[in-house]
Amino acid sequence: MKKxxxxxxxxxxxxxxxxxxxxxxxxxxAQESSSADxxxxxxxxxxxxxxxxxVVAYGDGDLLFFDQENxxxxxxxxxxxxxxxLDGAPMRPQDLTSxxxxxxxxxxxxxxxxxxxxxGITKVEVIEEGSPSDADRYDEVIAQIWQPRDxxxxxxxxxxxxxxxxxxxxxxxxxxxxxxxxxxxxxxxVSVDAATPVQYAVDDLPDARIxxxxxATVSFDITPMDVSVVRWxxxxxxxxxxxxxxxxxxxxASVASESVDVQLADGRASFAIEPGWRYEIDAQFxxxxxxxxxxxxxxx
Numbered sequence: 001m002k003k004x005x006x007x008x009x010x011x012x013x014x015x016x017x018x019x020x021x022x023x024x025x026x027x028x029x030a031q032e033s034s035s036a037d038x039x040x041x042x043x044x045x046x047x048x049x050x051x052x053x054x055v056v057a058y059g060d061g062d063l064l065f066f067d068q069e070n071x072x073x074x075x076x077x078x079x080x081x082x083x084x085x086l087d088g089a090p091m092r093p094q095d096l097t098s099x100x101x102x103x104x105x106x107x108x109x110x111x112x113x114x115x116x117x118x119x120g121i122t123k124v125e126v127i128e129e130g131s132p133s134d135a136d137r138y139d140e141v142i143a144q145i146w147q148p149r150d151x152x153x154x155x156x157x158x159x160x161x162x163x164x165x166x167x168x169x170x171x172x173x174x175x176x177x178x179x180x181x182x183x184x185x186x187x188x189x190v191s192v193d194a195a196t197p198v199q200y201a202v203d204d205l206p207d208a209r210i211x212x213x214x215x216a217t218v219s220f221d222i223t224p225m226d227v228s229v230v231r232w233x234x235x236x237x238x239x240x241x242x243x244x245x246x247x248x249x250x251x252x253a254s255v256a257s258e259s260v261d262v263q264l265a266d267g268r269a270s271f272a273i274e275p276g277w278r279y280e281i282d283a284q285f286x287x288x289x290x291x292x293x294x295x296x297x298x299x300x
Contacts, residue, residue: 047108048105048106048107048108048122049105049106049107049108050103050104050105051067051068051069051103051104052067052068052069052101052102052103052104052127053065053066053067053068053076053101053102053104054066054068054099054100054101054102054130054134054135054138055096055097055098055099055100055101055102055130055135056073056098056135056138056142057096057097057098058142058146059146059148061094062075062146063075063076063078063093063096064076064115064138064142065102065104065118066138066141068101071138072116073115073116073138073141073145074110074115074116074117074118075115075116075117075118076104076118076121076124077117077118077119077120077121078093078121078124080121080122081106081121081122081123081124082122082123082124083095083096083123083124083125084123084124084125084126085126086126086127086128086129091126096124096126097132098130098132098134098135099129099130099131099132099133099134099135100126100128100129100130101126101127101128101129101130102124102125102126102127103123103124103125103127104118104121104123104124105121105122105123105124105125106118106120106121106122106123107120107122108120111167114145115145119167149221151181151182151183152179152181152183152188152190153179154174154177154179154287154288154290155220155221155222155224155283155285155287155290156171156174156220156221157171157172157174157218157219157220157281157283157290157292158170158171158218158219158220159171159172159208159216159217159218159281159294160216160217160218160219161208161210161214161215161216161217161273162214163210163211163214168208170206170208170294171206172206172218172279172281172292172293172294173200173204173205173206173292173293173294174290174291174292175194175195175196175197175280175290175291175292175293176192176193176194176291177190177191177192177288177289177290177291178190178191178192178288178289179191179192179287179288179290180287180288181287189288194291195248196250196252196280197232197278197279197280197291197293198232198237198240198247198250198252198255198278199247199248199249199250199252200247200293201241201247202234202237202238202247202278202295202297205278205293205294205295206294206295207294207295207296207297208273208275208294208295208296208297209296209297209298209299210273210274210275210296210297210298210299211275211298211299212274212275213272213273213274213275214272214273214274215270215271215272215273216270216271216272216273217268217269217270218268218269218270218271218281218292219267219268219269220267220283220285222285222287223267223285224264224267224269224283224284224285225284225285225286226264226283226284227262227264227269227281227282227283227284228259228262228281228282229259229260229262229269229271229279229280229281229282230257230258230259230260230279230280230282231257231258231260231277231278231279231280232255232256232257232277232278233256233276233277233278234276234277234278234295234297235276236255236256237250237255237278240254240255260272260279269281269283273296274296275296275297275298276296276297276298277295277296278293278294278295278296279293279294279295279296280292280293281293
């Protein structure tokens with residue numbers, strides 16, 4: 001995986017109107033259908049969009065769909081999707097294989113990034129089995145967005161949350177870490193000492209920019225065994241920096257911290273964030289431990 005830059009990426013939400021495709025960064029025709037569902041027998045209609053895509057599996061079981069109208073790639077959100085095989089039987093996401101041609105049904109809302117992200121998929125139907133070799137034509141695209149990770153690098157973290165206006169992904173700053181890796185049959189360990197989260201100037205930290213408290217989720221490109229979060233009030237950190245003469249001179253013990261409740265499930269850690277606080281994420285892996293930092297401030 002390419003190492004992400006420690007900055008905030010705003011994923012604008014684009015609502016595709018009737019006749020628009022589900023493509024990463026461009027549009028093409030899509031089929032619109034209506035659905036009705038009511039527990040009391042009444043009718044309530046909603047609009048769904050259908051498109052056709054080829055499945056491409058890469059990395060450690062990740063999937064990309066390539067829209068067959070324009071070859072635009074997007075990451076499918078399959079958490080709540082019904083997946084049906086060629087034989088009509090239910091499937092799991094991991095059962096989809098490269099070369100499968102699928103009919104995709106969803107709400108038509110694409111997160112504008114590259115590749116695009118389509119979280120609102122409700123149904124995926126395999127309509128042609130295809131062959132893995134059919135997906136070879138997308139090798140160049142896959143090479144642009146994914147590379148085998150460097151085992152000497154610590155795990156990368158991505159913090160995700162949603163506001164009323166957008167879905168946001170933020171890459172916390174990687175601080176100190178201890179990381180073990182195997183090369184040529186030998187295990188080596190790298191230890192990197194870095195400033196503690198309170199010893200960074202606020203402008204040097206990725207900023208969540210939120211107006212009120214909300215839930216966030218942090219994921220990693222390697223599954224963690226444990227995740228803990230602590231935070232410091234930003235006003236107190238800035239006061240300590242003034243008294244010390246610089247952010248680098250702050251004694252971490254001089255600034256009161258508090259633990260944050262964390263829920264860890266399926267390798268993803270969820271916790272609440274609120275403006276006015278500086279956060280540290282400490283993640284434990286089989287390979288070692290890594291610290292990450294970010295700040296949450298009110299929008300300017």
